[in-house]
Amino acid sequence: MRELDELFAALARSRFRSSFKLNAHDRAYLHAKGLSLIQDHARDFIAKRLAPAVIANDGKQTPYRGHPVFVAQHATACCCRGCLQKWHLIPAGRALSADEQAYVVRVLVHWLENVD
Template identity: 75%
Template sequence: MRDLDALFEALARSTFRSKFHLQDKDLAYLHTKGLPTVIVHAGDFIAKRLAPAVLKNDGKQTPFRGHPVFVAQHATACCCRGCLEKWHRIPKGRALTPDEEAYVLKVLERWLHNEMNKLA
């Protein structure tokens, strides 16, 4: 797992990752539900779609839209096990540990918080 400051600096330099931002509908959802509730949703998504050792559709399990967390996952390279390995140094082929799941949630929460504050 990476230092978050170093990770976010690297993500900012990625043309692909830096193009993701929350649109009006997702920002409204985030403001209405609140960041703590959206992070609970993120925990559920991570547990079901990212944490298992073997994923039926790894690399395609995270939609690009439909929930602020999905956008955050792509923006932070927390969208599939391949990206977790490449960007976060979390190996594929085994279930995520509780510490790794907590780390992914911290990454997503930081990105979502930053998005909320850009327009505040």
């Protein structure tokens, strides 16, 4: 797992990762529901879609839109196990630990708190 300052500096240098922004609907949803509830959603999404050791549709399990967390997952390279391995140094092929899941949620929340 990487330090957040180092991670976000690297993400900012990626044209693809830095291109993600919340649309008006996602921004309104985030503000209406509040960051605490969105963080709960993130925990649930990560536990169900990213944490298992084997994911049948890995690399395609995270939609590009429809929820602020989905956008944050792509912006922070927390969208699939391959990206987690490449960007966050979390190996694929095994279930994510509770600490790793908490780290991913922390990364997502950090992005959501700081998105333009």
